Amino acid sequence: MRKAIFLIILWIFSTLHFMAQEGGMQQIIEAVQEKYAPDRRVELFHVLASQRNDTLVLKGETTSRQAYEELLSHAREASVHVKDSIRLLPDKKLGEEVWGVIYNSVGTLRAEPRYGEELVSQALLGMPVRIIEQKGGWRRVQTPDRYIGWINGSVKPMTKVELQHYLNQPKVIVTTLNTRSFTNKDKESLPVSDLVAGDMLIVKSMKGRFYQVQYPDGREAYLKKTDAMRVPGWLKNTQLTGESIVHTAQQLLGVPYLWGGTSTKGMDCSGFTKQVYFMHGIILARDASQQVRYGRLIDETGDFSDALPGDLVFFGTKATAENPKERVVHVGIYIGNKRFIHASDFIRINSFDPADPLYDTFNTNRYLRTKRIIGELDSEGIEELLSNAFYRSSISCQSAINLTTQ
Helix, strand or coil, X not given: CHHHHHHHHHHHHHHHHHHHHHHHHHHHHHHHHHHHCCCCCXXXXXXXXXXXXXXXXXXXXXXXXXHHHHXXXXXXXXXXXXXXXXXXXXXXXXXXXXXXXXXXXXXXXECCCCCCCCEEEEEECCCEEEEEEEECCEEEEECCCCCEEEEXXXXXXXXXXXXXXXXXXXXXXXXXXXXXXXXXXXXXXXXXXXXECCCEEEEEEEECCEEEEECCCCCEEEEEHHHEEEHHHHHHHXXXXXXXXXXXXXXXXCCEECCCCEXXXXXXXXXXXXXXXXXXXXXXXXXXXXXXXXXXXXXXXXXXXXXXXXXXXEEEEXXXXXXXXXXXXXXXXXXXXXXXXXXXXXXXXXXXXXXXXXXXXXXXXXXXXXXECCCCCCECCEEECCCCCCCHHHHHCCCCCCCCCC
């Protein structure tokens, strides 16, 4: 009888010990996640701890090797026996093809590998991506702004060597809002595909009024010279000024709003600001709630006396005692005279001034702050194409190209 009671007590204490150990491990998991992967949009980290007899089991997935290694270190300090069932991404099943390049004019990224899931972002033709995993025809990819989503088709998988070879080829960038490429040096010939501003293609040669171009998947076509520029010449001739930003933004007036859109086919608010700056060789973070973290603070009162054209204006809900967490839900571009341009139903201009016929009561009442991007290049969240790890080789390896050739 005493032995049975002793075993029961031992079992209870052992169970409580394992529960405490499991709970403590979960706290460590949360701390590691906060340190290395606080934003699941750009870094994946989902790990759970459980106890099986005397073994601590860690199961889940992450894209952060640092988080993975630190978590395992803590786990081995906490338990003699640890079973590592964490999947470190990119998935080993992919082999060496953990890179890719977008080959459609616009690739669509979704929250989950199903067509019915939320559209979270887009990727432009010629954009290099990191492939994280694959499920059927769907691939989970990470774009140069570090955003993660699922895409079906649109990606040409490559090894690191193949990607390097692709990046080393001279490129042209589409500079007109929308156009097409053709099967021959004649715009009356059949189209190969549609194209949008920001698409990049390999340039093979020049044929009269056309560039002979090649797609990442090997297709060849002809593109009117008036619709594109060689990338080095484009970068050299693009002036990053407030006036230039406003001019580019105004060329998009009337483009319809599309949740998750970052192309001239349709844009959401942050997709619009992101595309405008991309056409000046600048990569911004994807979402408004990410973009607001970066740049230099200019205004939080709604005075706008220090605001300049090209600044980003943010909107949302301020933190209060009842709701201590601020919510940033919208962004636009300041154009001067208390006016701003933004994506709301379509790209439009509105005003903070009640006397202005374009006055926007709703957004004025939820205004949060103004941040400056110009002058803050290559700080966190604001990258030049020349500095971005995904594009660096593509640009630097073209330095020998005659920059005066357009």
